[in-house]
Amino acid sequence: MTAKETTSVEAGAVSVPYGHVIGNEKWRGSQIARGLQGKIKLILEDGLGFVDFHLSNRSCILYISEADLVAGNGFKRRLVRFRNASSLHGIVIVEKTQISDQYFPAVQKFIVLELGMTLLPVANQGEASQLIIQLVHEQSKDHTSNPFLHKKCSQLAEASILRTVQQIPGVGKTKALLLLQQFVSIHQLCNASVQDLELVVGQTIAQQIHAFFTQTK
Amino acid sequence: TPISAGLLERKASLCILVDSREISSGSEIISSLKAVHGVKVQVCSLGGCDYIVSNRMAVERRTQSELLNSMNRNRVTQRIQHLQSMFERICVIVEKDRIKAGETSRLFQRTKYYDAMLSALIRAGIRILFSSCQEESAHLLKDLVLVEQRKNVAICVPTEVKGAKEEALRFYLSIPNISYLAALNMCHGFASVKKMVNSSPKDIATGAQVSQQKAEEIYRYIHSGFDLQMLPEKLHAKGKSNT
Numbered sequence: 072m073t074a075k076e077t078t079s080v081e082a083g084a085v086s087v088p089y090g091h092v093i094g095n096e097k098w099r100g101s102q103i104a105r106g107l108q109g110k111i112k113l114i115l116e117d118g119l120g121f122v123d124f125h126l127s128n129r130s131c132i133l134y135i136s137e138a139d140l141v142a143g144n145g146f147k148r149r150l151v152r153f154r155n156a157s158s159l160h161g162i163v164i165v166e167k168t169q170i171s172d173q174y175f176p177a178v179q180k181f182i183v184l185e186l187g188m189t190l191l192p193v194a195n196q197g198e199a200s201q202l203i204i205q206l207v208h209e210q211s212k213d214h215t216s217n218p219f220l221h222k223k224c225s226q227l228a229e230a231s232i233l234r235t236v237q238q239i240p241g242v243g244k245t246k247a248l249l250l251l252q253q254f255v256s257i258h259q260l261c262n263a264s265v266q267d268l269e270l271v272v273g274q275t276i277a278q279q280i281h282a283f284f285t286q287t288k
Numbered sequence: 289t290p291i292s293a294g295l296l297e298r299k300a301s302l303c304i305l306v307d308s309r310e311i312s313s314g315s316e317i318i319s320s321l322k323a324v325h326g327v328k329v330q331v332c333s334l335g336g337c338d339y340i341v342s343n344r345m346a347v348e349r350r351t352q353s354e355l356l357n358s359m360n361r362n363r364v365t366q367r368i369q370h371l372q373s374m375f376e377r378i379c380v381i382v383e384k385d386r387i388k389a390g391e392t393s394r395l396f397q398r399t400k401y402y403d404a405m406l407s408a409l410i411r412a413g414i415r416i417l418f419s420s421c422q423e424e425s426a427h428l429l430k431d432l433v434l435v436e437q438r439k440n441v442a443i444c445v446p447t448e449v450k451g452a453k454e455e456a457l458r459f460y461l462s463i464p465n466i467s468y469l470a471a472l473n474m475c476h477g478f479a480s481v482k483k484m485v486n487s488s489p490k491d492i493a494t495g496a497q498v499s500q501q502k503a504e505e506i507y508r509y510i511h512s513g514f515d516l517q518m519l520p521e522k523l524h525a526k527g528k529s530n531t
Contacts, residue, residue, distance in 0.1 A: 205400065205403035205406070209404065220412050228464070230520055231462065232514050235459065235463060237462075283481065285481075
C-alpha cells in the first residue's frame, strides 16, 4: 500500500504540463475546482496518493480542511507519510477559520518547524483556489521576474574598501585615500610595518593604526 | 540526571539579537521573549534586519497589511534582498495588524498581490510563519531559536563587545554583505584584526561561522586591490581637494 502510494506520488510528479495543475479526483465539483476554472488548466486524476494538487514537477499541495483539523491527528500521519515517501516540496494549505483558529499555532509549529514544510493559511476553498492560481503563475514564470531569485550585481568594491579603512580609529577619508594609494588592499595595509605607515600618515597615527590591527584584547 | 541538567543549561543560553527599531514597533515581543520565554535579548543596531536567531538565520517581521498591496513593494523587496545578501536562511513572520483604538475589527481582504508575494517568497526558499499578535510572534521567534540550536548553529558568542573589540566590530561590519552576527563572531573568533585579515577562506568560515562561499567572498574583498579611478566621482573629488 505504502509502496503504491509512493510510486503514485512520484509518477504524478513528473508529468505536470506547464501552467497546469494536476488535481486529485476527489476535488471534482469542489469550490476549488470551480475557482480554478478558466484561470488555469486543471486535470483531475486518480491515484495521487497523499497529494491534492501537483503544481509542477517539484512542488505539490496538501490540503487540510477545517474538518481535518477538528477531527484530530489524522492529518499529521498523512503529512509525515508524505514527507517520508516524497522528495517533492510540499506546500500545505490549511483552512484557518474561527473554528480551527485555536489549532493553528500548534499545526504551524508541527508543519513548518518540525517537518520543514511550507504552510499557507486560507479562510475557505475560494481563497485556496485564488492562492493556487498565484502559486502556479509563479512556478511558470521566468526566474528573473522573481525579485528574490535574481542575483544583485555586485557593486564596485572601491567605495566599500574606503569605508572599511575609515573604520580604523584616527583615519578619516583623506588619510584612508592616502593609505590605499600606497598599500592598495586591506590585506597589504594590515601587514604594513609602523615604519611603512609613518611614510604616509605620520608617527602618531601610524602607531595607532598598527595597534588597531595587532591588539589582542 | 546529568543529561537533563545539560539540557536545562543549554535552554538557559537561548539568545536572540533584536534590532533597536523593534523597541518601538515590537515592544511586546521583546518583553515577552524576556519574561515569558526566558530568552536572552540583545538589542543592537542590526542595520536592516529585525531579528537574528542563529549564525545563519535572520527573521523579518511584516504586518499583513504591508503585503496586501504594491504600495510597500520596493521597501519590502529591498529589505529581503538585503537579508539574502547576508544570510543563508531567511524567515518572514507575517503578523496580523493590530486593531487600533476606535476600530472594531479589521477585516482581512486577501488580494491577488498578497498571494503572488507569498508565492514569490516560497519559490525563493524563504520561510514564512503567520502570527496573530506580538505575543505569538515572540513564541515563534523562541521556537526558531530552539530549532536552530538543535542544528548547532545557535548564537554562542558574547553579544556585548567593549573597547578594542568594539572598534574591531565596526571594522568588520563595514565588509560588504556581512551580517552583524558574522562580524560579532569574528571579534571573538580571531585574536586580532591582523589574524583575521591574514586568514584563509577556510579559517574565515570557521572564525565567522559563515558558509565557505561567504568566506571566499570576504577573503576576496580583503585582498582586492583599490583603484582610485574606480572610486565614485563624489568620494574621489572630495579626497583630492584635501591633499
